[in-house]
Amino acid sequence: WARAVRGLLLDVSGVLYDSGGDGGVPIAGSVEAVRRIKASGLKLQFCTNETQATREKFVKKLQGMGFDISVAEVTAPAPAACRILKERSLRPHLLVHNALIPEFAEIDKANPNCVVIGDAAENFTYANLNEAFRVLIGMEKPVLISLGRGRYYKETDGLKLDVGAYMKALEYACDVQAEVVGKPAKMFFESALAEMGVPPQQAIMIGDDIVNDVGGAQRCGMRALQVRTGKYRPCDENHPHVKPDAYVNNLAEAVDIILQQL
Amino acid sequence: WARAVRGLLLDVSGVLYDSGGDGGVPIAGSVEAVRRIKASGLKLQFCTNETQATREKFVKKLQGMGFDISVAEVTAPAPAACRILKERSLRPHLLVHNALIPEFAEIDKANPNCVVIGDAAENFTYANLNEAFRVLIGMEKPVLISLGRGRYYKETDGLKLDVGAYMKALEYACDVQAEVVGKPAKMFFESALAEMGVPPQQAIMIGDDIVNDVGGAQRCGMRALQVRTGKYRPCDENHPHVKPDAYVNNLAEAVDIILQQL
Numbered sequence: 001w002a003r004a005v006r007g008l009l010l011d012v013s014g015v016l017y018d019s020g021g022d023g024g025v026p027i028a029g030s031v032e033a034v035r036r037i038k039a040s041g042l043k044l045q046f047c048t049n050e051t052q053a054t055r056e057k058f059v060k061k062l063q064g065m066g067f068d069i070s071v072a073e074v075t076a077p078a079p080a081a082c083r084i085l086k087e088r089s090l091r092p093h094l095l096v097h098n099a100l101i102p103e104f105a106e107i108d109k110a111n112p113n114c115v116v117i118g119d120a121a122e123n124f125t126y127a128n129l130n131e132a133f134r135v136l137i138g139m140e141k142p143v144l145i146s147l148g149r150g151r152y153y154k155e156t157d158g159l160k161l162d163v164g165a166y167m168k169a170l171e172y173a174c175d176v177q178a179e180v181v182g183k184p185a186k187m188f189f190e191s192a193l194a195e196m197g198v199p200p201q202q203a204i205m206i207g208d209d210i211v212n213d214v215g216g217a218q219r220c221g222m223r224a225l226q227v228r229t230g231k232y233r234p235c236d237e238n239h240p241h242v243k244p245d246a247y248v249n250n251l252a253e254a255v256d257i258i259l260q261q262l
Numbered sequence: 263w264a265r266a267v268r269g270l271l272l273d274v275s276g277v278l279y280d281s282g283g284d285g286g287v288p289i290a291g292s293v294e295a296v297r298r299i300k301a302s303g304l305k306l307q308f309c310t311n312e313t314q315a316t317r318e319k320f321v322k323k324l325q326g327m328g329f330d331i332s333v334a335e336v337t338a339p340a341p342a343a344c345r346i347l348k349e350r351s352l353r354p355h356l357l358v359h360n361a362l363i364p365e366f367a368e369i370d371k372a373n374p375n376c377v378v379i380g381d382a383a384e385n386f387t388y389a390n391l392n393e394a395f396r397v398l399i400g401m402e403k404p405v406l407i408s409l410g411r412g413r414y415y416k417e418t419d420g421l422k423l424d425v426g427a428y429m430k431a432l433e434y435a436c437d438v439q440a441e442v443v444g445k446p447a448k449m450f451f452e453s454a455l456a457e458m459g460v461p462p463q464q465a466i467m468i469g470d471d472i473v474n475d476v477g478g479a480q481r482c483g484m485r486a487l488q489v490r491t492g493k494y495r496p497c498d499e500n501h502p503h504v505k506p507d508a509y510v511n512n513l514a515e516a517v518d519i520i521l522q523q524l
Contacts, residue, residue, distance in 0.1 A: 122388055126384055133427075134421050152399070158392070159395065160392055161391055161395050164434060165395075165431040165435040168431055171430070173424075175413075
């Protein structure tokens, strides 16, 4: 599975670092692994569903942990959503995390004709959900754009409902299907590949999420590895629908194998 | 459609009265219509999805508007849920309206092994939703009981998401299917019929909700009328799946026609 590779797509949380506490801790060997990928001449793009911060802040956090990473190397849902909004002249009502709002600074938000929902965390109040719902139900043909479809995630103070759960609530109430931006959407992986200029057949996705990373990338024609770090659980290896091209213990091991084949 | 009737099931909100403001206003002719049903000797049961108040409070409000109604005549989701909880030795974590909590006074709630969700309104906070989610996801086989599956409803200050939307959020996050108590669940209509001692072939449901009242009752073998009051909208008459046995302008008109046939 490691042959004829020209580019790598890396998930971030759970592959580069474990989140929690005051930001997170690098996973052993990952800082060095990113450096080795870059030194090898392989193309590299980071592909994240992170929507609790702007890419600027997110990259700064990773640089602070020692990672060689820049904003241009990060494919994230909010900028992808902004491209869609511009292309289709959509003016969003935003139900997102406060820290994400600057990503939409250049977007016209007056008199909204769609709703964009992200992992709004504490902004998922009864009042805010009703407000987003009213904007949607008031449209002749409701347009709901969701920054991911995650079910839940873990923080230091426990499990939290992710954006996908709130997306489902609005979908049901308005009898509409959300357009998902972010993994596992095909268009999202394709835009990351386009950034690298590498066709799917020559790219490998490395992630910890069996459905959103591995399944999504494979549906685009890429190979995909699951790391046994982050949200990986042993029962993932019996997943009824998705089978990675290989399992690796962590990013460092994946990079070892791939670089040997070059 | 009005022949060989022995019992009537009446929806309450939108059929007897319109909610809003400080409680609601009787729909013209409805107080008298209830009186005429009782005088005719027909069996009568009220069948509501109301979960923002105990039956006691709900009945008191209706009596205050002039309706001849008693607690025993009301089939509502919370008491139905209590029967299920007792039968199956389930101890609920409650995510419901504060005013509904007394309905569960006699139910053991220690060390919960299921979640009961109702229209919790202001109690649908981010923290409370995460808490209900954690209780569910922590179970080997999550049990979610939902007091209705409504999408939304109208109050004087605007449209509000109903319990069904939050039910869908938890269903998706926990990959579980909720057990719905209340209309349109078959068992709920059947328990209302049992209260009257009338078989479905001899009963008519009268409601304003094309799916939950009309569709639900018809699936139980009952006839069902839609009134053109309450949440009725002209587009209901083109519903792709549900066709009432008849439309009537309001409850009074339905009772006129039914009593003529006796």
